[in-house]
Amino acid sequence: DTAVSQTPKYLVTQMGNDKSIKCEQNLGHDTMYWYKQDSKKFLKIMFSYNNKELIINETVPNRFSPKSPDKAHLNLHINSLELGDSAVYFCASSQVNGTVYGYTFGSGTRLTVV
Amino acid sequence: AQSVTQLDSQVPVFEEAPVELRCNYSSSVSVYLFWYVQYPNQGLQLLLKYLSGSTLVKGINGFEAEFNKSQTSFHLRKPSVHISDTAEYFCAVTFKAAGNKLTFGGGTRVLVKP
Numbered sequence: 064d065t066a067v068s069q070t071p072k073y074l075v076t077q078m079g080n081d082k083s084i085k086c087e088q089n090l091g092h093d094t095m096y097w098y099k100q101d102s103k104k105f106l107k108i109m110f111s112y113n114n115k116e117l118i119i120n121e122t123v124p125n126r127f128s129p130k131s132p133d134k135a136h137l138n139l140h141i142n143s144l145e146l147g148d149s150a151v152y153f154c155a156s157s158q159v160n161g162t163v164y165g166y167t168f169g170s171g172t173r174l175t176v177v
Numbered sequence: 178a179q180s181v182t183q184l185d186s187q188v189p190v191f192e193e194a195p196v197e198l199r200c201n202y203s204s205s206v207s208v209y210l211f212w213y214v215q216y217p218n219q220g221l222q223l224l225l226k227y228l229s230g231s232t233l234v235k236g237i238n239g240f241e242a243e244f245n246k247s248q249t250s251f252h253l254r255k256p257s258v259h260i261s262d263t264a265e266y267f268c269a270v271t272f273k274a275a276g277n278k279l280t281f282g283g284g285t286r287v288l289v290k291p
Contacts, residue, residue: 108280168221
């Protein structure tokens, strides 16, 4: 069973479109994250939710809107896609309250905007 | 603010030779340190972590790392690499008050040659 699963794995879309990426974790963790990995492999945090509450919101265009319906799910909606949004987006989860285990990552969603 | 520097962007190494990947961090408070590996077109997998206690940490796949507080370093080593160790390696740091926000280094690409 996949611990952190993201869908879709690949997403090719045109500029100006709106798209969503979904993430689910079955580890019972209380915190979920979205990271963006650019073409140079640099990883940067975008958002974090703890028990459905937004706790980290880095400098990200407001075209990006996360949503956490429950602590096992964290979705990312992107409006008016731009060429610069092309990247790999990783979802991750961790347990913040308790022992620090580090993150468990999903396999990523490769977004290509054309 | 915390930051992580991986001093080598790329490390070529021959099969069965040792490898060391360097990582330095800056933080004004106690930190937790991690190494992750990313195989081509995959997500990130935890190799090992330092939370407290012994400064020599052993991880999966024969990797180990040593925490050096005075030098603010957390270098990763493997005594004998295999072709399958070809991957991108990321050092990361967090502290609990940051909501477990992981800050990553820029990554080191290890290319193992036969």
